[in-house]
Amino acid sequence: MALFSFIFGLAFGSFLNVLILRLPKNESILKPSSCPNCNQKISWYNNIPLISFLLLKGTSSCCKEKISFHYPFVELLTALITLFLFIKLEISYSFFFSLIFFYILIVLSFIDLKYKAVPDYLLLILFIFSFFMTEHSFLEAIKAACIIAGAFVLLNFLISFYIQNIKAKILKDESLKTQEALGEGDIPVLASFAIVLGINASLIAIFFAALFAIIPSIYNTYKNKDIEIPFIPFLSLGFIVEYFLEITKVIF
Template sequence: MVLFSAIIFIFGAVIGSFLNVVIYRVPRGESIITPRSHCTKCGKTIAWYYNIPIISYLILGGKCKYCDEKYSINYFLVEVLSAIIALVLFMKIGFSLEYFLILAMFYTLLILSFIDLEYKAVPDWILLVVVVLGFSCVYNDFLDSIKNSFIFVGAFVMLDFFITFYIQNIKSKILKDETLKTQRALGEGDLPIIAVIGALLGLTSGMVAIFLAALFAIIPSIYNNIKNSEKQTAFIPYLSLGFFVEYIFQISKVIL
């Protein structure tokens, strides 16, 4: 069992290396197949022994072997998180078709999370992949799952309307900040993920996942306020984290 868990962890890290390619290249309109992994500064192809997931980053100190260009810590984080997700889901679900569907869904959410952190916008086609994978994982009454997803999306559309109205028409006047007049509470990319959360977790568990997401998002929001930063907080990473934590630990069954 320990050996198999180690294999799953390594498998997850290897997939994480590929997810890094997707996260970097898709927003730039580049192919995720060719060319091979290379340094974005000096352009040299990275040899396989300098491209071992997790290990190479640590050994090289997060720098390019050829030009000492500092790599983003995100490369390391994606590989570690990918490995952890693979292992934790395996321990919860076991080796099955459901495992691979759920794993693919959370990997797609991982991609969206890091793209959202960088660009505050995500490709629609990747959101569609999440929706397809999410609804493929529904094993209860499918119509109930559809109903729950509609309830969640409808509730958050109304919530977005009221909070956005407050930000644009009240907060902007109080703070005398013209930039707030175009700011929205939720991004359009949040809604498909909220729909999947409602469909997979149901109303009660889904609400706990959303609450956790809001709780996680408070920390960077407070930090930005303290720093007087105009940087908006990307919500997809925290939605995904809240979703994952509730899916794994089912906190709703403990507190409700």
């Protein structure tokens, strides 16, 4: 069953790639897979998750252009998360609800990486399924979500005020006057994490997310690049670390 869960994750990872590619473009997710470079239809034997990428050596079978590494990465990541969830929860209702939650989180993360924006309906679905994952009562879950989300709304206001009114004047950069510290999609994701994990564990997840986000931030500073860093992927990483390792139980 563990092997089956991994293979199932690989197969579903391929579908998540379709969602990541097509949802932001409002394209049908039911049409056959096609090459992202030349739009030629991909044969089934060239569309086997992970295996086809390795056999084709990372190039398209039709136009020989390089295939983005994010395709096999999403497939492998989905397979590993499916396997870890099976080991943690076994076959249960919690397992299937958790699968949906994590799959949506993967889609949100990679859309945010590419477009720096995410569809609102995916955030809503993530928020709804967080209630099916939580071990807390409904009132406790709502309380945790309000505290975490509210705290970050206030933090976003304070940091954004500094960026738009102080930093913009110091650097004389007009573009900073519309820049915000957090994206609109970050708050619902944080609220969803609070519902699943509770307040203490959410803070640990956010701490790890901040640590992970420091790495590209330092790199951009070193390269003198002022690039907006999407935060949902790092929030997701922090959530994965806390959810599976349960670091909060060690600390508290």
